[in-house]
Amino acid sequence: MPTVLVIGASRGIGREFVRQYAADGARVIGTYRHPKDVESLRALGARALALDALDPDSIAALGQQLDGQPIDIGLLVAGVYGPDVNDLSPPSREQFDLVMHTNVLAPMQLIGMLGQNLEAARGKLAAISSNLGSIGLATDTTNWLYRASKAALNSVVKTASVQLGPRGVVCMALSPGWVRTDMGGPRARLDVGDSVAALRRVIAAANHSHNGRFLRYTGEQLEW
Numbered sequence: 001m002p003t004v005l006v007i008g009a010s011r012g013i014g015r016e017f018v019r020q021y022a023a024d025g026a027r028v029i030g031t032y033r034h035p036k037d038v039e040s041l042r043a044l045g046a047r048a049l050a051l052d053a054l055d056p057d058s059i060a061a062l063g064q065q066l067d068g069q070p071i072d073i074g075l076l077v078a079g080v081y082g083p084d085v086n087d088l089s090p091p092s093r094e095q096f097d098l099v100m101h102t103n104v105l106a107p108m109q110l111i112g113m114l115g116q117n118l119e120a121a122r123g124k125l126a127a128i129s130s131n132l133g134s135i136g137l138a139t140d141t142t143n144w145l146y147r148a149s150k151a152a153l154n155s156v157v158k159t160a161s162v163q164l165g166p167r168g169v170v171c172m173a174l175s176p177g178w179v180r181t182d183m184g185g186p187r188a189r190l191d192v193g194d195s196v197a198a199l200r201r202v203i204a205a206a207n208h209s210h211n212g213r214f215l216r217y218t219g220e221q222l223e224w
Contacts, residue, residue: 008078012181070121122168136223161212
């Protein structure tokens with residue numbers, strides 16, 4: 001029975017990961033930011049742990065609660081979208097800090113904290129990125145702050161793979177597609193359940209050859 005840690009489990013893709021893995025019998029740990037989400041995560045079968053990803057002390061406290069527990073699958077799902085612009089309008093300092101701290105700094109801190117847990121299980125680390133994080137595929141200016149944050153997250157995952165890969169951990173950045181969630185909106189093409197089921201298949205099939213790759217939910221390798 002694998003142990004799955006979902007960072008950002010209260011809603012959307014993270015919550016669906018919790019639901020599906022728990023339904024299949026995995027030991028699931030899901031993090032929440034707001035106390036109101038505790039009972040709903042427990043109702044899905046998860047162990048609910050508090051985490052404010054913007055607070056280094058909260059990240060350290062999570063590490064203490066995990067206490068060296070081996071983690072077979074670590075999922076970094078928590079993220080924010082930022083200003084919805086279609087041109088080169090610059091973000092405010094506050095907008096920049098929120099998006100970059102949530103989407104880049106927090107994963108860097110979490111990966112450093114979770115490294116030993118993943119190594120103990122020779123596990124898999126998957127960070128939820130986006131097609132918009134691909135520099136090579138960029139063809140427009142949509143949401144350029146979010147794009148920049150996901151491109152940076154991709155770099156974080158790739159760099160982590162250099163150290164963790166030789167220690168038995170498979171590190172991947174995954175694009176879930178355009179998913180109908182609070183972030184993706186009602187016009188998105190993919191149902192959240194279908195996206196997560198496909199992502200789970202990619203994760204399950206991953207081996208050492210996938211370490212340091214950027215993969216679509218279909219399993220297709222994406223350009224950095």
